[in-house]
Amino acid sequence: MAGEWLKKAPISVWWDYKNCEIQETHDDLDLIKGNICCALKNMGYGGIISVNAYGDTTLIETDIQEAFFKARIILTHTSKSKEKIITDFTLWTKDNPQPCTIMVISGDTDFAKPLHILNLAGYHILIAARLPIPEILCDAAKHVWSFDRLLNGGPPEPLRLSTSSAISHAVEKKVRRSFKEGDPTRVIFEVLNVLKSEEILPFQDNIINCLNYGDLKQREKIERLEDIHLKLTEVLGNAQYFQVRFVGRKKLFTPKGEDLWNVIHPIGGHPVDYPKQIWNKLELYLRSPDGCKKIQNSECSYEIATIIKKHCLLEISVGKIIQIVDLAVRLIDIE
Structure with a gap:
């Protein structure tokens, strides 16, 4: 279930219609929108929901276009749905800071990288697509629905990973293997120093990314663990060495007594x-x-x-x- 902090956060749904066309008649579109809203609310996403669909209207029947209008689903004409959706939800984030929620209805893997970036920035990412859903999309999302299940207002698909981080199953195993000999607390201090020098927010996801993609010598210092997330939570929760801050509702970890360093926001600049x-x-x-x-x-x-x-x-x-x-x-x- 979504956290308490998501009950009022806006939710924007971005529907790649060409990738996920409806099989039902146009008369069902109003019901479909209601089911999408119901599925989200049942998972605790209680904010205002907007639904935006994208497709080439020259290829969409007129009565279906009218049904979109009656259901108050904004249908944007474009021959390049994927590119237009990415541009538009990126612009949407400028006026809607985290912890807002973004749902993408598409199985196109080109959405994975921008959604990973938004995930790291603190946005709540949801995916709906036709089965089988590409793993790289699942890795970027907190919850994943099959398209048919979402249209019927059902619950999301069970995920193999219980974490919301943008790390695939293969990467997860690599990180577990990297926890070998040494003092985990000392290693985390070293990782935080790396994040500081690289001007990166010290979220737990970024700590794991630094362990996995950083200096191999550093990775080899860490003991083998059965559950990396549980152990990291245990180490970072040690108030004797680390302190917790919040960005929105996401936790930041810094050495005790040290101010948060200068960081570069992943989405911003010119x-x-x-x-x-x-x-x-x-x-x-x-x-x-x-x-x-x-x-x-x-x-x-x-x-x-x-x-x-x-x-x-x-x-x-x-x-x-x-x-x-x-x-x-x-x-x-x-x-």
Whole structure:
């Protein structure tokens, strides 16, 4: 169930109609919208819900378009639904800060990376798609519905992972293996120092990402654990060494007595904030066969940033690179 803090947070639903067309007649659209709202409210999402659908209206029957209007579902004409949805929900976040909720109705895996970024920024991500749902989309979401189950107002699908982090099952196993010998508290201190130098918010997800994608020597210092999240919670909950702050409802962890360091928000900034030389280096690497392959095989935005830092932007912090990548994605969408 969603937390108490989500009961009043706005919920925006973004429906890629071409990817998830309805099989029922147009007369059911009003009922379908009601079922979507019911499914969300049953999971504790009690805020105001808006539903936005995208598709090529030249390919959608007139009576179905009228049914969308009667059901108060905004239908936007576009031949590039995916790109338009990403642009629009990114703009929506400017006026709706976390902990707002974003639901995407689509099985298109190109939504995974921007949703991962929003997840890391503190937004609550939900997915609905036709089965089988791509694992990379599931990894970005707190709850996942099959499309048919959502249309009927049913509960979400059971997920293999109980965590809301944007880490896949394969990555989870890698991180568990990385917990070997050493003092976990000392290692977490080292990880927080890395996050500080890289200008990254010390959320638990980012701590895990740093363990997994950071210095291999650092990873080898950690003892093997059966449940990484349980152990991290235990270590970080030690008030003798660490203190907890909140951004919205998400916990930040810093060494006791230390102020929160300067951080770079993953979604923000402007292209002119970074010199042309940086953009040229980034473009050159992303167009290279090696860069293209490594980025396509990456698991999350943190890994993407560490890859880019290692190969072309060594002088830039990981936090800034995550922001640069987000800016690049938005520029591509606008164009």
